[in-house]
Structure formats: structure tokens, C-alpha cells
Amino acid sequence: MTDTSNDIATQSVLYEKKDGKAYITFNRPDKRNALTYAAFDRVMDLLADAERDDDIRVVVFRGDGGHFCAGHDLAEVGSEYGFDPSGKGRRPSQRARLNFDRRHLQQFRDLLYCSKPTLALVRGYCVGAGLHVVEACDLAIASEAARMGHPEQKAGLAGAAYMTAWNIMAAGPKKARELLLIANVLAPQEAVQMGLVNKVVPDDQLEAAGEEWADRITGLPRDAIAIGKAAAHMALDSLGMTSQFTHGYVMHALSTNIRYEEDEYNFMKQRREKGVRAATHGRESRFGKDAGEPEAGSAA
Template sequence: MTGSIDYLAKDGRAYITINRPEKKNAMTNAMLDQLMDGYDRAEDDDDVRVIVLQGAGDDFTTGHDLAEVGTEYGETTFDDKGRPRKPSQRARLLHDKAYLARFERVFKCLKPTLSLVKGYCLGGGLYLAEASDLVIGADTAKMGHPEQKLGLSGAAYFAAWEMMAMGPRKARELLLMADVWDAQTCLANGLLNKVVPLAALSDSGEEWAERIVRLPRDGIVMGKAATNLAMESLGISGQFSYGHILHTLATNVRYEGDEYNFMKQRRDKGVRVSNHEREAFYVKKDEARARRSRD
């Protein structure tokens, strides 16, 4: 199963649901395209005044499906001697520009956006939450950028927004430590507007959606347009001008012998094993440092 993006419009709301719970709502490229279609539909529907993004099952989304990561730049090509060639920089830039445009689409949507986060909200999933106007988190929410351990090491599409929301110190901590923060830590650092019990998440979302729905249509759209202009004036929207360039550079990392190469290990051992090994690699390093400090 590849999952789906489900869409329902009623009572002034557009509900967009990421539906692949058996994979913690990890999204394929096809699902990401469907997600953009959902935002287009909601923005074009004059009866929709607020967009509610949520995940099916226990999680929001773990972001881009790791099974596709590393092959997004196309099939391997070969030179005239049969040796494999890396994807060209132009191929990388074209893909990364289109990929980033999806998150910019959500960020600049002319309808207010509300994300309801429960369970894992990681990587590209965190970008979707950061791109939203409002985010309510369940007490089960776990948010972060563990994908930084793939070799990106700070090249986040939303780094400018994260610095504005959290301050540069905490933003750098979120990226360089690549920890997954619990709901209360996310609340304290500006990733969430509020935290509610899991059982109350839907009702809390409905309460806020209803308050937005009661606002006039023109007022809603002009308010969002003004917000976008403010983001431009603060320089936050500049992240969409340079993010794809930095990502292209970051995905061309040269790994040394003592470094964990997720792409190579995934090729040899599969996604699940290599993902666990990646986490264990960094935990072991941290434990070794702790032992040295105690000694």
C-alpha cells in the first residue's frame, strides 16, 4: 500500500488527512503531490475558511518515506567505461527546488492553516507543521529533525523560521543534536501553540476552527496576505530562495571511513535495519563521551 491523502470539505473547513498509518504516515512523492492538490482545492473553494491538517492513526507524519530518499535525483547513469556517475548538480537543483516549493505552498496558502499533531511529527512532517499558522499538539507529540543524521547537519529548509520562532541557539540545537522533542519541550520552544490530552485533540481543533470560520472571508484572506508580507519584510521567506541550493550541496556529502553512511547501509541492509543502526550509532557515540567525562 502506498497510502493516500484524504480530503473532506464541510462547514467552512477543509480536512486534509495523511492516511498511511501502517507506516506512521510516511509520505511518498505521490502522496506529497496529492497533499498539494488538497491545498489547491481548499484555496479555490470560497466556502472553505480554514484548512485542518491531520494524520490517520497514532501519528501526524514521519515525513518523506525513507525508502525513496536517496533515489529522488533519478536513476544512476554510467560513463562510456561503465562506471557509475553521480546525478548532476542541475538535476539535484531542479528536484530540490520543486520539493521545497511544496512547503512554500503550505506556508503561503491564502487560507488559515491549522495542524493537529499527535505522535511522530518528523522531518518533512515538521516542515508541514512549521508552515502552518497554528499547531495544536497532543501530549503524545514527538517533533524533531532526526533526518539530520543522514548527513544534512543543519541544512534545514525552515532554518530561518526556526531561528525566528525559537531563537538561534535552540534552533541550532534542534538541528545539530537531531533529538526528538516531547510535547512540552515543543510548547516551550514555540513549535506548538498549546498541548492537550490526546483524547481532546480533535475537539480542540474544532473549537479553534469554528472561531476562524466565523470570521469574514475577505478578512481571513487579507489577514493571511498581510502575514505573508510581514514574513517577507522580516526575511523569513528568503529560506525558500536558498533552501534548495543548500540541500543540493548537503546531499552531496563525502563520507569518511568512521562516519555512518545511511544511503550505503540502506542499499545493503534495507530501510528498517539501517534506520535503527543510524540511531544506535549516535547513541553509542554519546554514551562513549559520557563515560569519558565520568572517568
């Protein structure tokens, strides 16, 4: 059987370069731009291309079809560790979990430490891994239609997120714990208060606001941009931010191997028995509401 995952990834992540700007566009509107792992690999390849291109001075992330990104495709989650879909095989080993999470978390580190300024333009759903992309960007502008959060934490993570240290630095310890433990999906003004985005604009002005900021960055000297990014990286290191890329993958691998008691909601089991949509709705109903999270969902 021919492996078409790379072809699908190419179609689901578009790339354009013009006037000193590189645009990485999530293009899977039927799944609210949920990312497969192959698509995320493509994102990182495109980011590396932008870094190599001396004419590119800013990288802009955006989503097509009314949403930024609904996170990882929940239909894939688990396969990265080697789960048996039937649920009858052996559980994935700790080394399989650790090896995959270490590699994947390195991708978010590479985005955070990109040598070019990065800007996210957010509308619609931006949850799970989609929000991790925004957290790793230098700047973010949200439209009034944006809805942001980490609802995947309610699937059994409860705070073992990839960017926990960043969340604490941006929002403060109490608000970061609220973001990851209560795991509500936030309206854009709440996202500003959490330090997730810089500002909110009317939905029909999002692209123009993004272009204005991108143009201002492209007006800066190349060396000044590079030195400014290096200074930011040094500051993040001095605050201990590098350590999150170690504890992040260790804690995520550990949290995906928890034991569920009989009275606890096991998302992976429910997904296997009832499908992604029913499992996602069941997760939300478990916590007293069904917020209508996208079925493509997110799993940090």
C-alpha cells in the first residue's frame, strides 16, 4: 500500500514567501485544521526553510477556513506510541513514549527558538497543539471570533503540558494552573489576560492587523532582527525555560500511562469503542458541560 501521509501533509500545510514574509497556513478546514504528525513535520521543514532564507524576516502562522488549529488529530493520537487499535495488544513501552515525546517536544522548542520573529494570527478554534504553536510564537493577534484553550488536559493530563513553564511565566502560577487544570476554552479577551495573545481585533481586521505588524518587522535590519532574537533566547535561558523541554516530554509520557479506576473517564478507551466525536463529547460532559469542542480535537 502506498504511503500517502506526506502528500496529505503537503496539502494540509501551505507555504508562501513574499516581501520578506513567510506564510505557513494550516489548510485542513474540514477538520478545523487539526494537525497530523506528518503535517507537523512539514511545518518544521517549512520553518527551517524560512530560517535559511536570508530574505525572510518574519514568519506568519495562520489557518484557513475560519479556524486556526484544533490541535493534534485525535484519530491519530496513540498511534505514535504503537497502541494496538483493538486494545488487545501489549501496552506501549515507556521507551516508545519517551522517544516519541522527546522528538516532538523538540519541535516546539525549535519553534520557540526560531531565529526569525514569528507571528500567529488566530481566529476560531485554537486549542491543544494549536495553542502550543501560538505559545511558542513571538507575537500573536486574535480575532474576536477566537476560542483558545487546552481542553485536551481533561483527557487525563491535568497539567502535564508541553509548555507548562511558559504558561507559568506568561500567566502566573495560579492562572496557569487554571488554564491547564480547569481547562476551559477562553474568549479572546481572557486569552490576553492569560498572556496567550498580544491583542484582539475585529474578525474582519485580523489579516490587516497581521500585515501591519509583519511589515513593521520587515522594515528592520536583518542583523538587528537576528540579534534581537538571540537576546530573547538568552533571556529565556536565564529564566530556566530550557528545562521545560526536558520535563515536558518526561511528564507527558508519564501522564499517558496513567491507570484509570472504574469510576474515571478513559478517553482512549471511549475513542476506541465509540469513536472520536462521542469520546470528545463524553469528555466535556464529564465536567458538567459540552462546549462543542471540535471533533478533530487536540492532544498536547
